[in-house]
Amino acid sequence: MNAQLEPLSFKEIEDRLAELPGWSVEGGMLCRGYAFHGHFPAAVMVIHIAQIQEELGHHADLTLGYNRLAVSVNTHSIGGRITHLDFGLAHRIEAIAPVHGAR
Numbered sequence: 001m002n003a004q005l006e007p008l009s010f011k012e013i014e015d016r017l018a019e020l021p022g023w024s025v026e027g028g029m030l031c032r033g034y035a036f037h038g039h040f041p042a043a044v045m046v047i048h049i050a051q052i053q054e055e056l057g058h059h060a061d062l063t064l065g066y067n068r069l070a071v072s073v074n075t076h077s078i079g080g081r082i083t084h085l086d087f088g089l090a091h092r093i094e095a096i097a098p099v100h101g102a103r
């Protein structure tokens, strides 16, 4: 089986969370909220994330507010568990966040 698709243990999740300040696990999903200076930069970041998600073939739930964006992800294909794929996407999102003024 593809190791990327194996559910991570509690310890593995804890270790990988240490690489991602601002991210946490809530309701079985890897999550982070971002704040922006206005609506448009938040909306643009949604499109940028969509582009990355299509590249990776892995997709988060994105909730766009006025100047906020909530990201939450787990891996549907193994019944909604957290895998390395989720952390891989989170790292890609973190890498683009500063470009959009997300904090």
Ligand SMILES: C[C@H](O)[C@H](O)[C@H]1CNC2=NC(N)=NC(=O)C2=N1
Residues within 6 Å of the ligand: 057, 058, 059, 060, 073, 074, 075, 076, 077, 078
């Ligand atoms: C066929 C396609 O790659 C799969 O359905 C992908 C799409 N995006 C996905 N995204 C997430 N978060 N979990 C998945 O299991 C998943 N599966």
